[in-house]
Amino acid sequence: MSSGFKRYHKRDTLMANKHYPFHKFEGLKWVIIIMIITILGTSKLVFAMKNYDSAHLNRSSFPSGFIFGAASSAYQYEGAAMEDGRGPSIWDTYSHKYPGKIKDSSNGDIAVDFYHRYKEDVKIIKEMGLDAYRFSISWSRLLPKGKLSGGVNKKGIQFYNNLINELLSNGIKPFVTLLHGDLPQALEDNFGGFLSKQIV
Numbered sequence: 001m002s003s004g005f006k007r008y009h010k011r012d013t014l015m016a017n018k019h020y021p022f023h024k025f026e027g028l029k030w031v032i033i034i035m036i037i038t039i040l041g042t043s044k045l046v047f048a049m050k051n052y053d054s055a056h057l058n059r060s061s062f063p064s065g066f067i068f069g070a071a072s073s074a075y076q077y078e079g080a081a082m083e084d085g086r087g088p089s090i091w092d093t094y095s096h097k098y099p100g101k102i103k104d105s106s107n108g109d110i111a112v113d114f115y116h117r118y119k120e121d122v123k124i125i126k127e128m129g130l131d132a133y134r135f136s137i138s139w140s141r142l143l144p145k146g147k148l149s150g151g152v153n154k155k156g157i158q159f160y161n162n163l164i165n166e167l168l169s170n171g172i173k174p175f176v177t178l179l180h181g182d183l184p185q186a187l188e189d190n191f192g193g194f195l196s197k198q199i200v
C-alpha cells in the first residue's frame with residue numbers, strides 16, 4: 001500500500017508507519033478508550049449547556065472582538081446558474097443528470113437568487129446586527145472554462161466586487177471561502193478534478 005500505510009497481517013487493521021503519532025497503539029482497546037473519553041467529554045459539555053441560563057445571553061456574554069456572522073455557499077445560494085457567462089460546475093451537472101439522487105430533486109439553478117437579490121440580503125444581515133458575512137466563490141462564475149487560459153468572466157468578477165462593496169458600505173466584514181465543493185465542470189472533464197494537481 002502507498003501513502004505511508006502498511007498492513008499488519010496478524011490483525012485485519014491498517015496501522016500507520018513510524019511517523020504516525022499512534023503507531024504504538026495496537027489493538028482495539030485503544031480505539032474503545034478514545035471513544036469513551038470522547039463520549040464522556042461531549043456528554044459533560046451538553047449537560048453544561050442544558051443547564052446554562054440562556055435568557056441573559058447577549059453580545060456582552062462574549063469576549064470583545066467576537067465576530068457574529070452568517071455564511072452561505074455559492075451553489076446553494078447564488079442561483080443564476082446559466083447567466084452572465086457562468087460555466088457549469090460539477091454540482092450543476094450532477095443535479096441535472098441525477099435529480100433523483102437529491103431528496104427533493106432540487107438544484108442550484110435559481111436557489112434563493114442571491115445573484116440578483118444580494119442587496120436585500122445584505123440589508124437583512126445588517127438589520128440582524130451581524131458583523132460579518134462569509135460567502136464562497138463560484139469558480140465557474142469567474143473561470144467558466146476552469147482556467148485563466150479559457151478566459152476570465154468579467155461579469156463574475158463584477159458581481160463579487162459589487163457584493164464586497166455592498167457589505168463594506170453596510171459595515172459588514174466580508175470573509176471568503178475559496179472553494180465549497182462546486183468545482184468547474186471543465187476541470188472535472190479535462191483533469192479528473194482533484195485527482196490531478198493541474199487543477200490548482
